[in-house]
Amino acid sequence: MNALAPVASRASGLLAAYGDWLRDHAGIVRTVQWMVVAVYAFLIVVPAFLPLPDGDAHALDNLTVFAQWAFWGLWWPFVILSMLVAGRSWCGLFCPEGTLTEAASRVGLHRAVPRWLRWGGWPFVAFLATTIFGQLVSVYQYAPAALVVLGGSTVAAIAVGLVYGKEKRVWCRHLCPVSGVFSVLSRVAPVHFRVDRETWSRNAGHVPVHPVNCAPLVxxxxxxxxxxxxxxxxxxxxxxxxxxxxxxxxxxxxxxPATEASGWDAALIVVGMIGVAIGAFHWSASPWFVEWKLAAAALVVDHGPAWLLSDHAPWWLLTHYPDANDVFTWLDGLLIAGYILATALVVSSLVWGALLVAAGACGKARVAQAVRLAYALIPLAGLGVFLGLSSLTVTLAKAEGWPLGAVPAIRVAVLGAGAAWSLSLAWRQLADVADRASRLRAFAACAIAVAVVVAAWALLFFGWS
Ligand code: SF4
Incomplete structure (x- = not known):
């Protein structure tokens, strides 16, 4: 008998007991959720009405910097990471928008979810729009921008809850800008609520049960x-x-199977979490962006239209903080959005092209096979987004005077782990390729896709920094 079997069995028992504990202690879970809502509301609203922090402000003596730490230094990067470890536990146990939309749907109109709202492309569209808009208003840097982006999403979540569903999370299921990202990341989580269908069928009608209210409509x-x-x-x-x-x-x-792979998931992985995310983190460090900007500004000065150089856009549309010498012109806004989209186009075309080549070895329905292979990139895409977001953690830590000598090595390790994990997934996905030579060729094409992503992140962290 395997010496580790008793340990594994004990761990499984503890995990199942934790699941039962959540079921039996809904009151405690709800209390925690409302505490998170209270802290979230305070940190998102109050700093937006405070003066901008000085250059030497710190997390423990300035509420705005503290909120920056909470939202961008800790919450976002580590919630992304948590999906790879604990599935969507964040959504079900802590997310303030989930709590609020479910509470709203308890007292709202209880309407049925309409067809347009169930369109599978919303998570992709919402992720792209939020990511690009966030860059235009400098959401990571300024509290008013965070109030507009995060607070706007929260208001929309409450509004959807007030109209659709009864004690449900229609917002989380269909519209939340990060629900698609969380959904694909949790596909590689090591824990899940396992359903034993045989036992279900055997016990249905024979075992007394309480009806289950599954808020995200699973x-x-x-x-x-x-x-x-x-x-x-x-x-x-x-x-x-x-x-x-x-x-x-x-x-x-x-x-x-290729028949169950979703084109929207693949688009979110390749275009959203890889292409657009890389573009969003690249532009502010990119020397190419500076060259573009100078050339475009010279062109506009010579040929107009002059309004492109005006910087009177409202702060909730384009970054406008004259006190911090941080003001975007309309041209800046266009160039930032254009740079992000151009980066997404180049990177995702290269990745998608490599996946199509790999899919050629998998038999018929090449596009469907490429869509299936895109799922192998989930770990690398997720860890890339984690690294991108954690660069804000690093910036904040630098301002606090923390020693950061280990950061480059950690980045290499995380990027390497993501690449190795994605390659091992691709190799497994290619297990049904007829002969070994074709499998190796397809794997080499997947490796090119992985290399493109690694190179793009490496350029940011080691080429331009
Ligand atoms: S299936 Fe629904 S009810 Fe069950 S744990 Fe998941 S979210 Fe909760």
Missing amino acids: RIRRMTGPSECQMCGRCSGHLDAIALSFRPPNREVAAL
């Missing part, structure tokens, strides 16, 4: 992974057929 009986589940635990133990369980983290993606 069809629980058919659930095969954690991508839609928000890990709230309410269904734990239902019909003795559901338990929070460990699983091999690569199994879901490796076994995903």
Whole structure:
């Protein structure tokens, strides 16, 4: 018998017990959720009405800097990371928008979810729009911009809750700008609420049950992974057929058939989490952007139109903080959006081209196979976004005077881990390729896709810094 079996069995028992604990202690979970809402509301509203912090302000003596740490230094990067470890537990247990939209839908109009709202492209469109808009208003730097972007999303979540669903999270399921990202990342999480369908069928009608209110509208009986589940635990133990369980983290993606791979997921991974995210973090460090900007400004000075150089756009549309000498012209706004989209186009075309070449070895339906292979890039895309967001953590830590000598090595390790994980996923996905030579050729093409992504992040962290 495997010497580790008792340890594994004990860990599995503890995990399942934790799932049951969540179910049995809904009151405690709700209290924590409302505490998070209170802290979130305070940190998002109050700093927006305070003067801009001085250059030497610190987290412990300035509320605006403290809020910056909370939102951009810790919350975003580590919530992204948590998806790879604990699935969407953040969504189900802590997210203030989830709590608020569900509470609103308890007292709202309880309308059925219309067809247009269930369109699968919303998470992709919302992620792109929010990412680009966030850059235009400098959401990471200024509290009023954070109030507009995060607060605007929260108001929309409440509004959707007031109209659609009854005690449901329609916003989280269909519209939240990061729900698509969280959904794909959690596909490689090592934990999920496992549904034993045989036990379900056997016990249905024979075992007394309480109805389960699954707020994100998961069809629980058919659930095969954690991508839609928000890990709230309410269904734990239902019909003795559901338990929070460990699983091999690569199994879901490796076994995903091309028929179940979603084009919107692939677009979000390749264009959103890779292309647009890289563009959004690149532009402010890019010497190419500076060259573009100088050339475009010279062109506009010579040929007009002059209004492109005016800097009177409102702060909620384009960055406008004269006190901090940080004001965008309309031309700046156009160039930033253009640079992000151009980067996304170049990077995602290279990645998609490599995936199409790899898909050629997988048999018929080349595009569908390339869509399936795009899922192999989830770890690298997720860890890339984590690195991009954590560069704000590094900037904040630098301002606090923390020693940061280990940062380059950590970045190399994280990027290397993401690349290795994605390559191992691609190799598993290619297991059904007929002969070894074709599998190796397809794997080499996947490796090119991985190399493109690694090179783009390396350029930012090691080429331009
Ligand atoms: S399936 Fe629904 S009820 Fe069950 S844990 Fe996931 S989100 Fe909660």
